[in-house]
Amino acid sequence: MTQREAAKLAGRISGDSTVAYAWAYAMALEGACQVTPPTRALWLRALLLERERIMNHLGDLGALGNDAGFAFGLAQFSRLKEEVLRTNRALFGHRYLMDAVIPGGVAHDLDAAAKGPLLNEIQRLQDAVTVLKNIYDDHAGVQDRFLTTGRVAPELAARLGLTGFAGRASGQAWDMRVQFPCAPYDQLEVRMVTHRNGDVAARVTVRFEEIFESLRLCRTLLEQLPEGATIADLPAAPEGAFGVGWVEGWRGEILVALSTGKDHGIRRVHAHDPSWQNWPVLEYAVIGNIVPDFPLINKSFNLSYSGHDL
């Protein structure tokens, strides 16, 4: 498998994080080849990554409502998610944005005419999610199931290295877009969302707030999108070159380390999924909770099987 073909495989390590993996892999390969993609390509990658984050949080917030016996939540959020997926298909060629990020840049440029509809979609989502957040917050039954359920105290989270939004909901203030920003995040001033309660309710709050923050980022990315090329040529990397890529995916930090082999091949590659740290913490989170709360706690983390079990 060549370095380029492997980009497709990287995007299929965990399908729900395909943008994050494809970007981390591309960053690692670009590092090994010593190439920087055009600025426009990097901004478009960030737009895709934030859409991936929004899409996954929408889906899980719906499922969390459903697991708390509030089917209305599932119907509403899954409708919003489907609408985001359809826009993805129309503008970026794939519902889940698979193969949209490629080594050297991005596969599709964004039409100038698409900017208006995308900004409208952001506003529509902002309004709809605000209404739904108020409904969740005011629903006594839902809050009763969410509050104090599946609690991971900040001390435990720190000891076991809980990462990503689940970590941030347990007081672990780490977000690679903030502490180790790659372009364009170094210019976006991402506002990190944290909480200290570490229960399902805290993870739900963090997810809601991250949707709002991602919508704000998408708006900035669209309004200030630089002009220019969307792909750079990748020269052949010499054998034994090394590169690393890191991306804050929706679930948490994703890292790809790669060393090149002969004839555009790969000698070794390691892809790291946040689920690797978080699965053992889930085992602690369920202790002392009633059985019907297991699905709820599980969904509030929504860890990846395929990303973990490489």
Added chain:
Amino acid sequence: MYQTIKQILCTGIKTETPPSADDALRRQTQRLHEDILACFGRALAIRHVDAGSCNGCELEIHALSNPYYNIEGLGIHFVASPRHADLLLVTGPVSRHMQTALQRTYDAMPDPKWVVAVGDCGCNGGIFGVSYASCGAVSAVIPVDVAVPGCPPTPLALLQGILTAVSKERK
């Protein structure tokens, strides 16, 4: 409560018309008599097994339940045990770890039963192919009635595959 009802009314009904069956997806000739199919077509229980997928196909299976596709509105629902299932929906290349589990799930299902293989991985192993860790296509492990290509297949393609499995074959 007022907000919830208002939101439901403002959203309206989003469900779209389901696709019709497509014989091109068939891997085996239809084994069941028309009268039986008429019943199954209206109350179908599906067991889903992830035999090693990247979870992309699962996302589209979940999308089938959203208001746009409204699979439950067609009388099709997902069940938690193969003993309750009429149709087995398999995603992913079959990883060697899941080979026995998949075979046992199939054996545990009562007859008559169908198998629908999902995605490029389920059809032929996809990008993962056959290796020390992967058996490749679902049909390498259990008999497959209908295979739905795509990476992942869209919800419409999935629905079409499922409906093809339980519909009468056009001669």
